[in-house]
Amino acid sequence: xxxxxxxxxxxxxxxxxxxxxxxxxxxxxLSSLRVWFGWWKARRCMKASDSNRTGHIDSAVEMExxxxxxxxxxxxxxxxxxxxx
Numbered sequence: 001x002x003x004x005x006x007x008x009x010x011x012x013x014x015x016x017x018x019x020x021x022x023x024x025x026x027x028x029x030l031s032s033l034r035v036w037f038g039w040w041k042a043r044r045c046m047k048a049s050d051s052n053r054t055g056h057i058d059s060a061v062e063m064e065x066x067x068x069x070x071x072x073x074x075x076x077x078x079x080x081x082x083x084x085x
Contacts, residue, residue, distance in 0.1 A: 003067055020056035021066075032049050035074070045069050 013029040030038035049065040070076040
């Protein structure tokens with residue numbers, strides 16, 4: 001999936017529609033993929049991505065960190081069309 005598709009997929013789990021992703025919403029997203037220990041992985045993901053420690057992924061920088069974490073640690077296939085191969 002592309003980065004934009006990943007963001008669109010995550011936005012489906014934004015329960016309060018505030019444009020931010022909380023740990024609980026991330027947990028629900030991972031659970032929808034039937035990821036083992038989704039609650040634990042969601043916490044680890046938030047710890048790695050939430051730079052300002054607000055408990056939400058709420059900026060472009062944090063979203064980029066989330067994408068990188070998902071690629072490297074969760075082994076999700078996320079790519080950007082702008083990447084040179």
